[in-house]
Amino acid sequence: MCGIVGIVDAGGVSFPLYYALYALQHRGQESAGITTFNGTQLFKHKGQGLVSEVFDASVLSSLKGNVGVGHVRYPTTGAKIPENVQPFNFTFQGKNIAVVHNGNLTNTVELRNYFEEDRGQTFCTTTDTELIGKIIVDELRVSNSMTDAVLACMKKLEGSYSVVVLVDDKVYAFRDPLGIRPLCLGKTHEGHIVCSESVAIDALNGEFIRDVNPGELVTISASGVESVQIAEASSHALCIFEYIYFARADSVIDGQLVYDVRRRIGKSLHLEAPIDADIISPVPDSGTAHATGYSESSGIPFREGLIKNRYMGRTFIMPTQKMRENAVRIKLNPVKKHLNGKSVVLVDDSIVRGTTSRRLVDLVRAAGARAIHMRVGSPAIIAPCYLGVDMPTREELIASKLSCEEVREKIGATTLHHISIESLIRATGHNYDDLCLGCLTGEYPLCIKGEKSCPRHIDFIAGTYQSDLDEFKPKK
Numbered sequence: 001m002c003g004i005v006g007i008v009d010a011g012g013v014s015f016p017l018y019y020a021l022y023a024l025q026h027r028g029q030e031s032a033g034i035t036t037f038n039g040t041q042l043f044k045h046k047g048q049g050l051v052s053e054v055f056d057a058s059v060l061s062s063l064k065g066n067v068g069v070g071h072v073r074y075p076t077t078g079a080k081i082p083e084n085v086q087p088f089n090f091t092f093q094g095k096n097i098a099v100v101h102n103g104n105l106t107n108t109v110e111l112r113n114y115f116e117e118d119r120g121q122t123f124c125t126t127t128d129t130e131l132i133g134k135i136i137v138d139e140l141r142v143s144n145s146m147t148d149a150v151l152a153c154m155k156k157l158e159g160s161y162s163v164v165v166l167v168d169d170k171v172y173a174f175r176d177p178l179g180i181r182p183l184c185l186g187k188t189h190e191g192h193i194v195c196s197e198s199v200a201i202d203a204l205n206g207e208f209i210r211d212v213n214p215g216e217l218v219t220i221s222a223s224g225v226e227s228v229q230i231a232e233a234s235s236h237a238l239c240i241f242e243y244i245y246f247a248r249a250d251s252v253i254d255g256q257l258v259y260d261v262r263r264r265i266g267k268s269l270h271l272e273a274p275i276d277a278d279i280i281s282p283v284p285d286s287g288t289a290h291a292t293g294y295s296e297s298s299g300i301p302f303r304e305g306l307i308k309n310r311y312m313g314r315t316f317i318m319p320t321q322k323m324r325e326n327a328v329r330i331k332l333n334p335v336k337k338h339l340n341g342k343s344v345v346l347v348d349d350s351i352v353r354g355t356t357s358r359r360l361v362d363l364v365r366a367a368g369a370r371a372i373h374m375r376v377g378s379p380a381i382i383a384p385c386y387l388g389v390d391m392p393t394r395e396e397l398i399a400s401k402l403s404c405e406e407v408r409e410k411i412g413a414t415t416l417h418h419i420s421i422e423s424l425i426r427a428t429g430h431n432y433d434d435l436c437l438g439c440l441t442g443e444y445p446l447c448i449k450g451e452k453s454c455p456r457h458i459d460f461i462a463g464t465y466q467s468d469l470d471e472f473k474p475k476k
């Protein structure tokens with residue numbers, strides 16, 4: 001996962017980009033970066049760590065200009081090395097260019113082989129983002145049109161990509177034809193913003209305009225916003241995990257407030273698996289909205305049995321299993337008075353490896369709960385994600401090998417229920433065909449080697465791009 005943003009604003013962009021990245025921090029904590037353009041040159045600063053660690057007021061004051069892009073990174077392709085920190089900056093035929101990307105390409109190896117072996121090109125990073133830069137300049141070289149360059153990208157890239165590109169005094173933003181990752185557009189005080197989630201617009205006290213459509217290219221300049229639809233797919237494939245876990249609850253994604261989706265999931269969890277209990281307790285913060293829905297539907301009081309130390313990062317980003325296990329105890333403290341002697345419905349968004357749930361059940365039981373009914377806001381996760389969520393291999397996914405009853409036993413809960421796929425889809429307000437459910441069904445919206453798929457048909461409807469697509473076929 002990653003968070004991306006691009007801003008054009010007559011009042012300067014470095015501080016707005018910083019606030020926007022701060023709002024998107026949940027999408028990536030490994031590194032952060034900003035690139036701006038002041039009419040003649042690029043200014044850049046990036047580094048490993050949280051937004052607050054990478055930037056300070058003096059750095060931000062040195063990032064001059066009214067055009068800029070920013071990025072927070074959670075690596076899925078490419079190692080955790082300084083070269084891979086985005087934005088990826090370069091110049092081409094006198095143009096200053098910076099690229100930021102959220103998503104994961106599934107044909108990185110083929111594309112990289114093509115550029116290295118057939119074209120003799122060098123790479124500075126091991127990211128898939130650099131490939132997007134290469135394709136863009138390859139096309140600009142012949143047509144000098146960003147519409148054609150983005151069309152070239154959409155024809156050649158496979159996988160998920162929401163991309164923001166700065167080319168001198170303009171910001172271009174496009175979303176893959178299936179719309180797998182979110183991207184939205186807003187108005188700022190004296191200009192416009194594109195960003196992964198609407199909370200970044202809120203942080204600037206801006207005005208949400210709309211989501212960028214799948215397959216659309218939006219161009220922002222000092223004179224306003226232009227749009228061209230480059231590609232249209234037979235149906236879309238928004239990542240279901242954005243609603244379940246990844247996005248902030250206060251974001252609106254493709255027309256749905258994430259909090260509402262999670263509350264509806266909680267309601268359905270109650271209707272599907274009602275239970276007589278004393279309290280509904282969320283696993284904070286990821287299960288909070290789901291738990292309010294369960295509480296409202298059941299009439300059982302919502303009471304926090306676990307309090308989060310809000311100064312600690314996500315346990316998931318700990319590199320080893322041992323560290324992840326210990327981190328749970330530091331991160332969440334049980335409120336004994338709320339739990340002792342009680343029958344508790346414990347609501348969380350998802351079970352991935354099962355480590356967290358087992359620890360939580362242990363904590364809540366040790367605090368005196370007499371029964372722990374685990375209710376989970378996602379169906380069993382049975383397959384890995386190839387499209388940008390850090391979802392482990394099948395071997396590490398607890399539900400890929402064990403039945404629900406076996407998982408219940410393993411985590412030590414009294415009862416365990418996962419929401420059904422049907423109720424989950426209803427809660428999102430989208431059609432089955434417009435979501436990527438790969439991690440839940442093992443069937444993906446595009447071809448992935450060795451996996452089942454239900455690929456969408458894509459029509460390319462804009463631009464004059466004509467290139468021999470055969471050159472991008474996998475090498476033998």
Ligand code: AMP
Nearest residue numbers: 286316348350351352353354355356390
């Ligand atoms: P576990 O079952 O121990 O792997 O942990 C699952 C918990 O981690 C979930 O309840 C989520 O809150 C969180 N989580 C799920 N998926 C991810 C992810 N891709 N990155 C970070 N945290 C995640």
